[in-house]
Amino acid sequence: MRLLTVLPKSxxxxxxxxxxxxxxxxxxxxxxxxxxxxxxxxIVNPLFISAPSRVVLAGIxxxxxxxxxxxxxxxxxxxxLGYGAAVVVGFPIGIILGWFKLARATFGPFIAAMQAxxxxxxxxxxxxxxxxxxxxxxxIVLLSAIFPLIVNLQVxxxxxxxxxxxxxxxxxxxxxxxxxxxxxxxxVPFLITGLRLAAGRGLLGVIVAEVFGGAEGIGxxxxxxxxxxxxxxxxxxVLVVAVTGITxxxxxxxxxxxxxxxxxxxxVH
Amino acid sequence: xxxxxxxxxxxxxxxxxxxxxxxxxVISNEIVVLDGFDLKIKKGEFLVLVxxxxxxxxxxxDIVGGLSTPTSGVVYLDDKIVEAPSAKTGYVFQQYALxxxxxxxxxxxxxxxxxxxxxxxxxxxxxxxxxLFGLSDFEDRFPYQLSGGMQQRVAIARALATKxxxxxxxxxxxxxxxxxxxxLQNELIRIWEGTDTTVIFVTHSIDEAVFLADRxxxxxxxxxxxxxxxxxxxxRPRDGDIRSRCEFATNRHKVWDALKxxxxxxxQDWKLAPAFAS
Ligand SMILES: Nc1ncnc2c1ncn2[C@@H]1O[C@H](COP(=O)(O)OP(=O)(O)OP(=O)(O)O)[C@@H](O)[C@H]1O
Ligand SMILES: [Mg+2]
Numbered sequence: 001m002r003l004l005t006v007l008p009k010s011x012x013x014x015x016x017x018x019x020x021x022x023x024x025x026x027x028x029x030x031x032x033x034x035x036x037x038x039x040x041x042x043i044v045n046p047l048f049i050s051a052p053s054r055v056v057l058a059g060i061x062x063x064x065x066x067x068x069x070x071x072x073x074x075x076x077x078x079x080x081l082g083y084g085a086a087v088v089v090g091f092p093i094g095i096i097l098g099w100f101k102l103a104r105a106t107f108g109p110f111i112a113a114m115q116a117x118x119x120x121x122x123x124x125x126x127x128x129x130x131x132x133x134x135x136x137x138x139x140i141v142l143l144s145a146i147f148p149l150i151v152n153l154q155v156x157x158x159x160x161x162x163x164x165x166x167x168x169x170x171x172x173x174x175x176x177x178x179x180x181x182x183x184x185x186x187x188v189p190f191l192i193t194g195l196r197l198a199a200g201r202g203l204l205g206v207i208v209a210e211v212f213g214g215a216e217g218i219g220x221x222x223x224x225x226x227x228x229x230x231x232x233x234x235x236x237x238v239l240v241v242a243v244t245g246i247t248x249x250x251x252x253x254x255x256x257x258x259x260x261x262x263x264x265x266x267x268v269h
Numbered sequence: 270x271x272x273x274x275x276x277x278x279x280x281x282x283x284x285x286x287x288x289x290x291x292x293x294x295v296i297s298n299e300i301v302v303l304d305g306f307d308l309k310i311k312k313g314e315f316l317v318l319v320x321x322x323x324x325x326x327x328x329x330x331d332i333v334g335g336l337s338t339p340t341s342g343v344v345y346l347d348d349k350i351v352e353a354p355s356a357k358t359g360y361v362f363q364q365y366a367l368x369x370x371x372x373x374x375x376x377x378x379x380x381x382x383x384x385x386x387x388x389x390x391x392x393x394x395x396x397x398x399x400x401l402f403g404l405s406d407f408e409d410r411f412p413y414q415l416s417g418g419m420q421q422r423v424a425i426a427r428a429l430a431t432k433x434x435x436x437x438x439x440x441x442x443x444x445x446x447x448x449x450x451x452x453l454q455n456e457l458i459r460i461w462e463g464t465d466t467t468v469i470f471v472t473h474s475i476d477e478a479v480f481l482a483d484r485x486x487x488x489x490x491x492x493x494x495x496x497x498x499x500x501x502x503x504x505r506p507r508d509g510d511i512r513s514r515c516e517f518a519t520n521r522h523k524v525w526d527a528l529k530x531x532x533x534x535x536x537q538d539w540k541l542a543p544a545f546a547s
Pocket of ligand 2: 439
């Protein structure tokens, strides 16, 4: 690692960035234009495909009449509670599994089995147990988000640098000191990766759960709009979900960069 | 007065199932690394260990540092048997092993931090050491932002921060280029000559050994024991110029004469041996 040197963000890199933004942007733009043309030309039944312009109009409508805010609020609360619980529970579980061999041997198989179970298939059970309200969704988010966290932190503990542990031992550091000064810092990049994966899974979880069986929330709004042939509103809802997902990922990426100052540019890329 | 005494030291490692090793003609599942390793180190002396690769020098340092326990025999540090890392020893590892998430300053603070020294005092000591190694402008840099030589300086400063009576250094300059290596040797000897620290220093470079040492202990091919001890009769304080004096060459030859046979014994590939003479 020490062999990697830091390249200053040269002008070349800046230009590359602009070019890649322009390329990526134009593909999206072309797609939207094509979509609009397809709609306007009426080759396909407009009822089925909607159009960017109509999605925007539908978006404005649901913002104005408060529908979006209402459903978004519900989904956000479900997500936040489930995700928060996943972090609070998943972080220590991952660390413990990674740090103590015995814990890994004891709980590893159980956790692997849980992880292999398709969570969303359990939704009917959760509805029976917890009803159609927020609780069943929170559980789904929790179960979707927790495993990437557990797995990443467990892996992190395995990457602890044995040389650093020797250094700490040579200064008479206790096991707890080694944990605090070596294991925790080592886990940070893995925690960030886990948080990002967990956010994606959790978001998916909340939407699917609401589509599947809910009376409120963005997923429900999409599902209801779909079953009443309001394609514009379906797309508007999907767009909201996508933007939320991207925003979350960007925020977590920033957070990761903030805590990853000590890693060489090449390692963070 | 002897600060470190190793008596009849023996160290064996049990290998993994199915692994075999040849211990002087006997095939076994246990590798004998040290066998009858007896060495007395005087308080305040600079002792250099040389010996073929795999002869157990690092294992010996680990035992002195309390990181590893001998199979039999003992090491005394100030007349007490070493059983765990002692606050009196500092260890500079071959791989610099800096904490990548800590700045230069906070790396140097580590040892003091482990021992519960309050922050202001830690920072003060660490800053003094940075200045001593000419790194004051780099205190807020992370290891990846430092050159190899700077990283090694930080690693040495970290070991010095706890004011050890005994400093263990395992090939600390091996990974550096020739110029940086000489500069750091000069720096180390300048700093050491101002202290009464005892140093055990491992190296493969005979020049380095002769330049630094009061005595050079030659270790045999595995199983390691002390083959010979050579007094280096060069005056102190020493500076870089001493390397070109003819007494220097005489001492080099003495060390190489003792080492040659062991290196040849250790290396099946004889072509590697001359590399030690350079
Ligand atoms: N944990 C271990 N398990 C098994 N064998 C080991 C272990 N540690 C060291 N050895 C063996 O002990 C021998 C001596 O190792 P050591 O690292 O002390 O050599 P060294 O003299 O420091 O060599 P070098 O000059 O190459 O650093 C080697 O043959 C090595 O394979
Ligand atoms: Mg070694």
